[in-house]
Amino acid sequence: MRGGIEPLHPLEVYIVASNVNGLEQGVYRYRPERHELKRIIKGERQRKLYKAALSQKCVKDAAAALVITAVYKRTTGKYGERGVRYVHMEAGHAAQNIYLQAVSLGLGTVVVGAFSDVRVKKAIGARKSEEPLCIMPIGKRK
Numbered sequence: 001m002r003g004g005i006e007p008l009h010p011l012e013v014y015i016v017a018s019n020v021n022g023l024e025q026g027v028y029r030y031r032p033e034r035h036e037l038k039r040i041i042k043g044e045r046q047r048k049l050y051k052a053a054l055s056q057k058c059v060k061d062a063a064a065a066l067v068i069t070a071v072y073k074r075t076t077g078k079y080g081e082r083g084v085r086y087v088h089m090e091a092g093h094a095a096q097n098i099y100l101q102a103v104s105l106g107l108g109t110v111v112v113g114a115f116s117d118v119r120v121k122k123a124i125g126a127r128k129s130e131e132p133l134c135i136m137p138i139g140k141r142k
Contacts (some may be wrong), residue, residue, distance in 0.1 A: 007077060010075045011068055011070060011090055013066060014030070014047065014124045015037060016045050016066075017064045019044040019063040020063055024042070026042045046065070053114065061137070061139060063140070065137040068094055070131050071127075071131075072086050072087055075090075075092050091134065107139060112137065130134055
């Protein structure tokens with residue numbers, strides 16, 4: 001919350017870094033107000049995310065994985081239940097931008113929706129108010 005005003009933007013983005021040049025292993029939260037990453041968990045977390053994602057190989061093999069979560073009340077507080085739809089639209093737009101950036105960098109990604117919400121939240125250290133929407137493993141294209 002900035003200046004007593006709750007933000008409307010519902011998404012939080014985490015990076016589970018495993019094998020990224022210039023970035024130590026761990027979980028990072030993107031802070032848009034400063035355009036920076038803040039490490040919130042040190043050390044290897046990819047195995048926990050892999051298990052939370054029902055042992056999908058693309059999560060295990062990725063150099064990093066982005067996890068998009070939502071804080072629904074940020075949007076539903078203003079728009080009511082219709083805000084849930086807006087949150088999902090926003091997540092789709094964010095995921096498409098991630099796809100486009102990955103392609104421009106010669107990398108591959110995919111949206112993973114099959115996972116245990118509780119286990120993903122634990123793996124990335126998400127807040128109680130956040131609900132995971134998707135995981136996007138990122139790595140070299142094979």
